[in-house]
Amino acid sequence: MRLALLFLIPFLGGACAFIIRNNGLRRGMFLAACFMHLSLTASVWIVRPVGIFNGWLVLDAIGTLFLGVTSLLFFIAGLYALEYLKREDVHPQSDEEEGFMFMNAPEAVFTGCLLMFLASMTLVTMCQHFGLLWVGMELTTLVSAPLIYFHRHHRSLEATWKYLVICSVGIALALLGNIFLAIASLDAGGKAVPLLVRTLIDQAGIMSLPWLKVAFIFFLVGYGTKMGLAPLHTWLPDAHSESPSVVSALLSGALLNCAFLSILRIYQVCAAARLEPFCDGLFIIFGLLSMAFAALFILRQADYKRMLAYSSVEHMGILVFGIGIGGQAVFGSMFHVINHSLAKAMLFLLAGNVLAVFRTKLSGQVKGMIRVIPVTGALLFTGFFAVSGMPPFGVFVSKFIIVNGAFTRGRIWAGACFLAILAAIFIGMVTTILRMVQGEPEDKESGRSPEPFLRVFPPAVLCAMLFILGVYMPAFLYRVLNEAARALGGGF
Amino acid sequence: MKEWVDIVLIAIVVANLMLLVSSRLAACIRIVAVQGIAAGILPLVMHPSEIGLEMLAFSGCSIILKGVVFPWLLSRVLREGNVRREVEAFVSFSSSVIVGVICTGLAFWITRRLPLPVTVLSPLIIPVSFATIFIGLFVITSRVQAMTQVLGYLVLENGIYVTGMAFLVQQPVVVELGILLDIFVAVFVMGIAIFHISREFDHIDTQQLSKLRDN
Numbered sequence: 001m002r003l004a005l006l007f008l009i010p011f012l013g014g015a016c017a018f019i020i021r022n023n024g025l026r027r028g029m030f031l032a033a034c035f036m037h038l039s040l041t042a043s044v045w046i047v048r049p050v051g052i053f054n055g056w057l058v059l060d061a062i063g064t065l066f067l068g069v070t071s072l073l074f075f076i077a078g079l080y081a082l083e084y085l086k087r088e089d090v091h092p093q094s095d096e097e098e099g100f101m102f103m104n105a106p107e108a109v110f111t112g113c114l115l116m117f118l119a120s121m122t123l124v125t126m127c128q129h130f131g132l133l134w135v136g137m138e139l140t141t142l143v144s145a146p147l148i149y150f151h152r153h154h155r156s157l158e159a160t161w162k163y164l165v166i167c168s169v170g171i172a173l174a175l176l177g178n179i180f181l182a183i184a185s186l187d188a189g190g191k192a193v194p195l196l197v198r199t200l201i202d203q204a205g206i207m208s209l210p211w212l213k214v215a216f217i218f219f220l221v222g223y224g225t226k227m228g229l230a231p232l233h234t235w236l237p238d239a240h241s242e243s244p245s246v247v248s249a250l251l252s253g254a255l256l257n258c259a260f261l262s263i264l265r266i267y268q269v270c271a272a273a274r275l276e277p278f279c280d281g282l283f284i285i286f287g288l289l290s291m292a293f294a295a296l297f298i299l300r301q302a303d304y305k306r307m308l309a310y311s312s313v314e315h316m317g318i319l320v321f322g323i324g325i326g327g328q329a330v331f332g333s334m335f336h337v338i339n340h341s342l343a344k345a346m347l348f349l350l351a352g353n354v355l356a357v358f359r360t361k362l363s364g365q366v367k368g369m370i371r372v373i374p375v376t377g378a379l380l381f382t383g384f385f386a387v388s389g390m391p392p393f394g395v396f397v398s399k400f401i402i403v404n405g406a407f408t409r410g411r412i413w414a415g416a417c418f419l420a421i422l423a424a425i426f427i428g429m430v431t432t433i434l435r436m437v438q439g440e441p442e443d444k445e446s447g448r449s450p451e452p453f454l455r456v457f458p459p460a461v462l463c464a465m466l467f468i469l470g471v472y473m474p475a476f477l478y479r480v481l482n483e484a485a486r487a488l489g490g491g492f
Numbered sequence: 493m494k495e496w497v498d499i500v501l502i503a504i505v506v507a508n509l510m511l512l513v514s515s516r517l518a519a520c521i522r523i524v525a526v527q528g529i530a531a532g533i534l535p536l537v538m539h540p541s542e543i544g545l546e547m548l549a550f551s552g553c554s555i556i557l558k559g560v561v562f563p564w565l566l567s568r569v570l571r572e573g574n575v576r577r578e579v580e581a582f583v584s585f586s587s588s589v590i591v592g593v594i595c596t597g598l599a600f601w602i603t604r605r606l607p608l609p610v611t612v613l614s615p616l617i618i619p620v621s622f623a624t625i626f627i628g629l630f631v632i633t634s635r636v637q638a639m640t641q642v643l644g645y646l647v648l649e650n651g652i653y654v655t656g657m658a659f660l661v662q663q664p665v666v667v668e669l670g671i672l673l674d675i676f677v678a679v680f681v682m683g684i685a686i687f688h689i690s691r692e693f694d695h696i697d698t699q700q701l702s703k704l705r706d707n
Contacts, residue, residue, distance in 0.1 A: 131667030138674040142681050149685070154692050158701040161685055165641055168678055169632060172648050175671070176625070179656050182663075194664070210607070238704040297706055306706065 002040055002049045003057050006067070007122050009036050014115030018108055023089065027082055030111050034078040037118065041071035045476065055196060057126040061483035065334060066261050067125040068480075069341045070254040074118050076458045077253075080349050081114070081246045083454035087356065088150075088244075095153060096359040102153040110150050116143040117250065124258045130178050130195040133262055134171070137226065140255055141167045148243040159235075159242035166235040167226050174222025174262070177215045181266070184211035197265055204272035212273055219266040220282060227259035229286050229320065230293035233313045237297075240309035241361065245352025248305065252312045252348060253341035260319055260337070264488060267323065271489045280324040284414050287321030290314065291421045299428040304363040305351050307432060308344065311387060314425055315340040321418065322402040323488065329405030330490025334481045336398035339469060343387040343395055346462035350380045353456070354436075357449045363432050368441035372449050375456045377437050379463055384433040386466050388426040394469030494614060496537040501620045503530045504654065505596065508627045511647065512588040517577050517639055521566045524643045524650075527624075528558025531650045534657050550668055554653075557672060562646065562679050566639065569683045573690035580636040588634065592627055599623035617658040624651030638686045642679060649675055 013033035020026040044059060045068060051058030059067065085107055092101040104110075120139040127133040141164065149160040178195070184207045185193050185200055193199055200207070221232065228236040240248045270279045294314035301307040315336070322333030353376040358366045369377035386393035389400075399422070406415030485491030507527035514520045532555035536543060570577070581588065599622035606618070628648030632641050656663070663671075689701075 129664075129667070131663045132670065135667065135670035135674055138671075138678070142674065142677045145681055145685070149688070152688070155703055157685070157688055157692055158704055161638065161689065161701055162704075164678075164682055164685060165632070165645070168645060168682075169629070169648065172645070172652060176652050176655065178663075179652070179659060182656075183659050237706070242704065301706070 001052075002044060003052050003059065003126055006037065006040050006044070007119055007126070009033055009040070010115045010122065011119035014112045014119060017112035017115055020108065023085075023107060026108060026111055027085060030115065031078050031082065033115055034075045034118070037122070038071045038075040041067055045480070051128070055198065056129045056132060058128050058198075059126055060128075060487065061480050062261065062264060062334075062487055063125045065337065065480055065484050066257055067122060069257060069338055070118070070121050070125065073250065073253045073341055073345050076461060077246050077249050077345060077349070078114075079454055080249075080352075080458040083452055084244065084246055084352070085110075093151065095151075096355060097155075097361065100153070102151060105146065105150050105152060109146055113143050113146045114247075114250075117147065117255075121254055121258050124261060128197045130181060130197075130265070133265060134175055134178055137174070137223065137258065137262055138168070138171050140258060141171065141226070144247070144251065144255065147247045148239050150244050150247065151242075156242040159238040163235045163239045170222050170225025170232065172222070173218050173225075177218030177222055177266070180211055180215035180218060181269075184208045184215055197268055200269045201272040204269060204274075207269075207273050209273060209275065212270060212275060213278060216266055216270050216275065216279060217282075220263060220286070223259045223262040224286065227256050227263065228290075228313050228316050230290040230313060230317070233290070233293070236313060237306045237309040240312065240348075241303060241305040245305075245348050245355065248308075248351075249345040249348035252309070253345035256312060256316055257337055257341060260316065263320070264323070268488065276326070276489065280326060283320045283324030284411070287317040287319075287324060288414065288417050288421070290317030291321070291418070291425075295421050295424045295428065298425050301428070301432070302364060303361045304354070304366070304432065304436070305348075305361050307363070307429065308347050308351060311347075311425070311429065312340075312344055314421075315344070315387075318399065318402065318418075321414075322405070323490075325402065325406045325409060325411055325414070327405050327409055327490050328492055329402045329409070330488050331481060331485040331492055332398045332401030332405060334484045334488075335401065335469075336395070339394035339398050339466065340387075342462045342466050342469075343383060343393070346459045346466070347380070347383045347387060349459045349462075350376050350383060353451070353459075354380070356455075363436050365442070366436045367439040369437045372441050372447075373451055374448070375451050375460075379456065379459050381433060381437050382463055383459070384429055386463070388429050389422060392470040393466045395466070397470055497534070497614045498616055500530050500534050500537055501614065501616045501654075503527075504620055504624060504650070508596070508624055508647070509589060509592050511631065511643070512592045512627070513585050515579050515585065517570055517579055517637070518567065520579060520640065520643055521563050521570070524646050525559050525563040527647065527650055528562065529555050531653050531657075532558060534654065538657060546665055550665060553669070554672055557676055558646070558650075561676070565679060565683050566642065569686050569690075570639065573687045579640060581634055581640075582636065583634045588630075591630055591634075595626035595630060596623040599626060617654065621651050621654035621658050624648075624654060627651075638682075638689055642682045642686070645682075646675075646679070 010033055017026055088104055092103050094101050120136055120143055123136040127136055145160050145164050149156050225232040267279055291314050294310045297310045298307055319333050322329040357373055386395055389396050403415055403418055482491045504527055507523050511523045532551050536551055599619040603619045628644050628651050631644030
């Protein structure tokens with residue numbers, strides 16, 4: 001029942017948003033739907049519901065974890081969206097970079113798609129059937145495409161098109177992976193079994209290993225495109241830099257996780273079939289490659305939103321790297337999912353504030369933030385330190401668990417590469433951010449810009465949570481994280 | 493019924509190659525529609541003994557969607573968007589056909605080395621499905637216009653669908669309908685995007701979509 005409601009509330013809310021004419025009413029409905037979703041999610045964290053539809057929709061520990069992150073992020077970003085929509089309710093808008101005038105997409109479409117986006121991601125976290133999981137993943141692409149094209153101009157259109165085509169083709173390959181998985185699961189008599197995670201794990205002993213390997217590769221490439229693993233990440237910087245900041249925050253903090261979750265599902269099956277060495281090797285290679293790619297582009301990045309996008313590529317690499325290492329690093333990876341989502345959402349929301357005041361995405365043209373927008377400046381500065389893994393924030397703890405796992409499990413070279421790349425990224429990010437925060441503003445007369453409460457409160461909440469996670473791990477969180485890590489063959 | 497299966501499969505291959513040489517977008521849309529219908533008929537001719545209400549309904553949905561709704565939607569975009577009607581490609585038509593033939597040959601070669609866990613009705617079906625996937629990917633990467641990328645995506649989907657048929661992978665109906673729904677929404681959203689692209693840029697060349705890059 002609660003599972004059905006978790007999906008239906010945002011879904012029906014989204015449908016209503018298309019019909020409601022009054023902006024205020026629609027915004028209220030939007031926030032109410034987000035809040036109800038969050039409360040239901042909280043109840044799911046306390047007592048886990050039983051599965052529905054013959055076990056097709058079940059919330060296990062992994063699903064609960066990802067659902068929690070998604071729901072929490074949506075509510076916080078929803079608060080920010082209220083102020084954002086008010087700010088954007090001026091027609092026509094002028095472009096920050098090129099100065100031309102453009103219209104926004106109707107607010108009803110934007111709100112409706114946001115709620116549908118939440119519904120589709122909720123579906124992904126609950127799916128235990130690989131076919132339905134695919135349907136949910138493709139749905140997330142389709143309902144989020146209009147969100148990227150909120151500002152109707154040629155750059156966002158280009159980003160939307162690339163996002164649609166690259167992700168759709170990528171996910172089509174994952175569908176092929178589904179077929180190969182079904183072939184692998186045909187037992188000797190040629191009888192098909194339902195493609196449920198649980199059933200396949202039980203049957204793993206008699207699956208055809210070569211076909212399962214092929215299936216895993218297709219899943220990794222297909223959903224890896226959506227997750228932004230290098231070298232399949234090409235849509236990601238464009239989509240993240242051109243979409244409204246709220247959407248970038250959700251894409252990075254929630255959507256990429258969902259793609260990661262889909263890869264974890266096939267990994268569960270492969271691990272049960274004793275293909276761990278094969279999968280882990282691929283995970284470590286893809287992980288380090290993504291981090292290296294990200295480092296390369298962060299070091300010479302002039303656009304701060306693109307820099308954040310590449311940082312997401314880096315963190316996705318860290319997530320799969322942790323799974324590949326195994327043991328305690330899997331726990332670290334699960335914990336890092338939360339930390340990365342909180343940190344990246346916070347930074348993208350703040351980037352939106354910077355863009356609104358300075359009207360440029362080039363970090364070279366942003367100076368003296370601490371004078372002009374002190375709260376945003378201070379939070380952004382803290383956020384950058386948090387995301388690049390400085391104590392006392394949660395990101396530090398999870399990265400530390402992962403790298404410690406790499407060394408204790410004898411992956412010395414992988415651990416060393418990991419640390420070297422992190423150092424390079426740290427230097428790249430911090431030099432940029434220091435230039436942006438410090439210095440004299442170019443326009444000295446302007447003085448302080450106003451910072452409305454809802455523009456700084458949501459990122460501040462995220463920042464506080466990151467700090468708490470860095471110094472204190474609540475028992476209920478530890479239980480879920482460890483249970484999830486154990487389901488993936490690791491944990492403490 | 494085996495002859496019928498082969499005829500349908502040959503129709504799919506011919507559609508692949510015709511798509512590679514057609515110079516008019518409207519013709520390409522029709523070719524992909526015919527291919528979609530052929531793919532939709534395939535389960536009916538493959539397992540005539542198992543035809544039930546469920547199968548008929550599903551086949552009917554996919555034929556109507558791929559054969560009627562998609563071509564109508566895409567032709568509408570072509571008309572209203574005032575889009576140029578000729579296919580533009582990075583690779584010339586004659587080279588495209590050579591690539592198409594190579595793809596098809598490659599698919600046959602791969603199939604011969606594949607250890608098959610199931611017996612198949614027609615030896616043609618697996619190579620045809622792989623060839624269709626390869627050609628779909630080739631069309632997406634080698635053509636300039638946004639419209640042809642959508643057509644390539646549809647060919648890719650047809651190929652994957654036939655692959656599922658080849659290996660007798662029966663997904664539950666809910667999943668099959670979900671996949672169809674997703675493809676429908678994908679084409680719909682892409683159609684809207686093409687419409688906007690044509691208005692914004694006065695044409696639908698994806699080459700113009702190259703402003704976003706790292707300096």
